[in-house]
Amino acid sequence: MTEPIGLSINLPVNRVMRALMHEHDVAIWRSASGRLSAWNNRCPHRGMRLSHGFVRGEALACLYHGWHYDAEGKCRYIPAHPELTPPDTIEVKSYSIEESSGILWLTTSGKAEPLALPDNLQPVRSITFDCHADAVVKSMSVSTLAGTDGDPLRIVPISQKPHALSLETANGEASVFILLQQCAGQTAAHILADNNWSADGLVEISRWSEETRRIAEKAVGELAAAEQGVE
C-alpha cells in the first residue's frame, strides 16, 4: 500500500532523507536535476545506511566508501578503483515513489498511488507523535485553533488507507488536510492547508499541531500509568 512519508518541501534537490515504513528502512533522495528516488537503505558493499550518503549530480554516494549509484540504483563508480567499471550486479533495490499535492508517496511493493487531494494546497509542516494514530485523531478534537473564534473544528475523514482527514472551520471557508503515517509506536502527521489561510494562519496551525501533540502524548502517558497502577 502507498503511504505519505513526507512533504516535498522537506526534500530539496541534492538532499537525502530516511523513511521507515513497516519493516522497511528506506533512503529517499532528490538529484541535482530534481529526480526523486527511493531505495532500500543499505549499501550492498558494507551495509551502510545510504540515507547518510551525499548527492553528486545525478548519483547518490555512500558515506562510507563513496560508491556512487545512479538513478536506477546501479553502482557506477567505486572511488577505490577509479578505472574499474562496476559490474551491473552491484545494485540497490528501488521502490516506487510519487509526488502529488506537495506530499511524497511511497510504496514498497508495486507502483505508488497518491491519494487525490484538492489542487489549492500549501504545505504547513510534518510533526511526529510518540503514540498511535487513534490517539492523535482523538486529541485533535479537543485542541483549539486560534483564529477560528474558539469554534470546535469539524474532523472529516477522507480515507483510511492511506489515513487522511481534513479539518473544517465552522463557516466552512478554510480547511486543513492531514495525512497520517504510522510506524511502530509513532505517528507522523503531514499537514497541508488550503489557499484561504494567511501566513499567520499557517503559524497558528503549526502551534495547534504542537498542542495536539502535548494532549495526545499526555493522554497516552496517563493511560499507561493507570494500567501499571492496576497491575
Next chain:
Amino acid sequence: MMSGLERAKQDWYPVEMVGGLASGETRDTRLLGIDITLSADDDGKVSVTAGDTPWPTMVAYDHIWTSPSSDPRPLFEIPEAEEKDRRFVPCGVVRVKCSPLRAVENFLDIAHFPFVHTDILGAEPHTEVEPYDVNIDESKDEVIATKVKFFQPQAAKSAGDGIITDYVYRVPAPMVSILYKTCPPKPDAQDVIALFVQPLDEETCDVWPWMALYDYESTMADMIHFQQMIFLQDRSILENQMPRRLPLDPRKEIPTRADMTSIAYRRWLKRNGAVYGALTEVR
C-alpha cells in the same frame, strides 16, 4: 564444534586502563554477555569477578585484561611495546553499538579515509587503493596485510603536509587489530596503533585504542584527542551498518579488491569458528 561463544571465552579481553580505577574503586561492566565487577585494591591492583567467581587478570599494553576461562590462550605479542624510546598512549574507551568484529574490520579498511576522515587521513581525489599483500601467518595464526599505501593529508598529530603513508596490519586475535604506519618525524621507523575491543555482547562493544609513537612534541592530551576524534568519526559509520553483526557469507556484502584484508579477516574468522558477533547464514 565449539560454539562462537565458547570459542570467544578462551581469549583475553581489555576491560580497563592501568590506573583507570582509583584505589578502593569498583566498576560494573560486561564481557561476552556476562556481568562482571572490577575492583581496585589499596595498591590499585585490579581484580575481576563474575558473581562470586574470580576471573584471571593480567596487565599488558597499559590495560587490564581478563578472561572467563581459567586457562585462556596466550595473549598476542606486540614487540614494539618493549621499545623504551616510544611514547605509550592508552586513549580511553569509546562505546559503540556494533559487533566487535565490525569495529575491527573498519580499523583494517583504508578506502573509507577520504570520506569518513576527510582532509585528515584521506581526501578526494586521492581515493585509489593500490594492490597490496594479504596473508595468514600460519606460525602465529594471524591475518597480516603488507605493502598497503595511501595518500594522507594529515597522517598523524606530528605530520605536516600530505604524505604517502605505508601501512602494515595485523589481526592477532578476533577482536584485536594492530597497525604499523609511516612515522612522519622518523621515516625509518613506524608508529604502532592498536585497537583492543571489549565485546559487551554480540552487538555492543567498548573500544580501547592504544598507541606506541615516536612523537616527542605533542602533549598526551593532544595525541589522545586526535585518536578519539578519528574514532568518533568511525563510530558514526559503525552504528549505521546493517545488520549490526558481521556477515561472513560473501553473498551478503559485496567486496572489491580494496577489501582484501576484510575478505581475509572474514574467512579467517569462519575458519577458526570465531563467530561471536558474526552472522554465519544468509537471512
